[in-house]
Amino acid sequence: MAEQTVPARRDPKSIEKAIAALTAKFGNRLVTSRAVREQHGNTITWIENQPPDAVIYPQSTEDVQEIVRTCAVHRVPIVPFGQGTSLEGHVNAPQGGVSVDFRDMNKVLAVHAEDLDCVIEPGITRKQLNEYLRDQGVFFPIDPGADASLGGMAATRCSGTNAVRYGTMKDNVLALKVVMPSGEVMTTARRAKKSSAGYDLTRLIVGSEGTLGVITELTLRLSGIPEAISGGICPFPSVEACCNAAIMTIQTGIPVARIELLDALQVRAVNLYSRLGLSETPMLFLEFHGTQASVAEQSERFGEIAKEFGGGPFQWTTQPEERTRLWEARHSAALSTFTLRPGSKMIPTDVCVPISRLAECVTETQRDIAESNLVAPIVGHVGDGNFHLTLLVDMDDPAEFKVAKAFSERLVERALAMDGTCTGEHGVGQGKMKYLEAEHGLPALAAMRAVKRALDPDDIMNPGKLVPLG
């Protein structure tokens, strides 16, 4: 079913030798059982499962150096693995090799509250980290849908609902420790908040999806837990009205922390799932962070903007329980979608366009969904121009799969034609490689290839992902 070209597996004898050498070093921290290997390939989307030949659980940067050095000798692929929640086949092993699972490297190494930063191992998840930080009055704001590992989040340059205020992983990683294909450990930057000292290696690695090296330590920028949070929901007559209200909110400088769109079908899904009884019309879900006075002011100002575009009433509150109740529809959006079509599998999408084109892009896409007879609710991080459709597809119906894939391609083409990107936050992996040339043009692709070849000449770092080496 997968349509990516499957490159040849590496030499089986070399793989065998590397695994033998690694078994001698790692003992039962290296696993080759079929079940474990299959869990370490892609499991949650349409992309077929391509399991690695072995899974290793390192406990230190030195362990990772050992793994990389051994694999380098035998030219065996290395596929970093966090929580396996990535959506574009990033953890598959199309050419075989070893999956490096960071389950045991999940410690917080230091918290510098005065500097608003912390140093962590890559295996810790975002929820675990925030649990750990809570007592210290700080938090890490990036929140993809899944409880992903921080290493994986850096590798895919991910973001989430808070990005409109707090930025993406590119803005919140201060420095990285990376085991390079040579086995050497590169430190990308110091802990200073800013620097002009040379090429920006931090941001070269953030978003490189394990194709240049393996992240073994992250220094993250933290934010103070806001003194007050207000949250609320606001119905609108149309998706266009939602987008226009979002544009106006940002343009007038309201420092909105979250501004999320649910289309009418997505609202219907959460009604079915959580029996909420919301009116099935497009809605914005908002959150404001600040002092008590400032979140009240922000909320009131947004209410006025909503009215201008025919929306409202804007119900909002600063009470935590009440806020959670209002936001319940948004929180259950991901789980609720399958109620629209039990038994289906999902094809995720992730385009992002300049916000001025968002209404047009969503509206055209909704028309296309209807004309294609597909079931696909929409959730959007509208402050960033990023939206996701969950295409619910019967994978046993090849004709429907074909229609859904063709629809996906039109969606990407539509976004590119509007100066947008094929992926706002999920990454390229295997699923989006074919769009890179159309998105960036040949000179940019040539530069990416040159960088990949310069840093990983034997292509052992997560091969078959991100850069089409041609």
Place this chain on the structure above:
Amino acid sequence: MAEQTVPARRDPKSIEKAIAALTAKFGNRLVTSRAVREQHGNTITWIENQPPDAVIYPQSTEDVQEIVRTCAVHRVPIVPFGQGTSLEGHVNAPQGGVSVDFRDMNKVLAVHAEDLDCVIEPGITRKQLNEYLRDQGVFFPIDPGADASLGGMAATRCSGTNAVRYGTMKDNVLALKVVMPSGEVMTTARRAKKSSAGYDLTRLIVGSEGTLGVITELTLRLSGIPEAISGGICPFPSVEACCNAAIMTIQTGIPVARIELLDALQVRAVNLYSRLGLSETPMLFLEFHGTQASVAEQSERFGEIAKEFGGGPFQWTTQPEERTRLWEARHSAALSTFTLRPGSKMIPTDVCVPISRLAECVTETQRDIAESNLVAPIVGHVGDGNFHLTLLVDMDDPAEFKVAKAFSERLVERALAMDGTCTGEHGVGQGKMKYLEAEHGLPALAAMRAVKRALDPDDIMNPGKLVPLG
């Protein structure tokens, strides 16, 4: 006087041929007069002037492609030139070659107010851009001391007083058009606010100081002009108290827009220069952006924090004229320093440390200044942990120059020992190359070299800067 090793000039015959070919194409837009060439080498710091062999004034990306292609054939260096305000010898031509002056490429190509972005040519300065944008309710926040060109600001990854709130050039460049050493035009990204589509070429070029390619177009992120601005000044008993108040301000989440330190000597300089009669004690200069209510709340909260650390009174206002009067000392800081020692020349410094180490770093540095018998007032972007000393040196006294250089090296070592950087915002150029290994370590330096060699194999792009090729 310069201590950098001066690499050999390129083959004079090749340079001659390239200039002949370029003269045929560019006519009187290519200049070889000595005066113009010398203006295009480093002129404002201790680093010696190394003029190019010719200066060319392109008018389009195609012109730059012509220049690069011609120079590539003859392996002749290309040195991009904006306003010539960089502080580390970035515009020098140590190996000869042509300076590409963007004087004539200074247009605003598009403003997308709804998307809060604009597309510009690299030669426009930050003040010219903001003048152009003012009517549209938006502005570009990055403000280095000089009225630099935006191309140069991107190339050096610069920042300024607003960085604590608005970030640096890395956060405010959305996309770039870059003429690569091959002569091809690379576009680094689309206009979408975020993307996970491949290596972050935008941030690879931002801060690369012209060593990977020549920027010919920038898409910049803009901000809404705040509805209200409050500004004020606050004296403190010590530099340490200033730093502690700054830490607390940021930690409590007050979204301060500017928070600038002047040490007692710098205050004395502005008193001498502007006859202000301020008490000669360390001071913080602050600015808050938001609504009328929110800037008042922020200002009051800061006043309380200042009191906790023995500072105050905090005088602030939202009236523009009054604000300008209060900030006059900060605005005249750069010009005022020479009043402390007329006839001297400056050695700029630019370390940045984690904010928790800032007080210690500044205090130790002040002791070192005193012990070295140097004159060096301090200005600090304390919200970022970044501070500048202006070392006022009599260049005709070799002994004093030596003392000043030795002091500079100790300052960098001190910052590095505190997990800081040798340059927070000025860049590497020629002056800081020797610190890169100590700051980043060999594996990072190897990665920088590999990237440079992969993208510019003949080393024609601003050679002798940033990466020591070894």
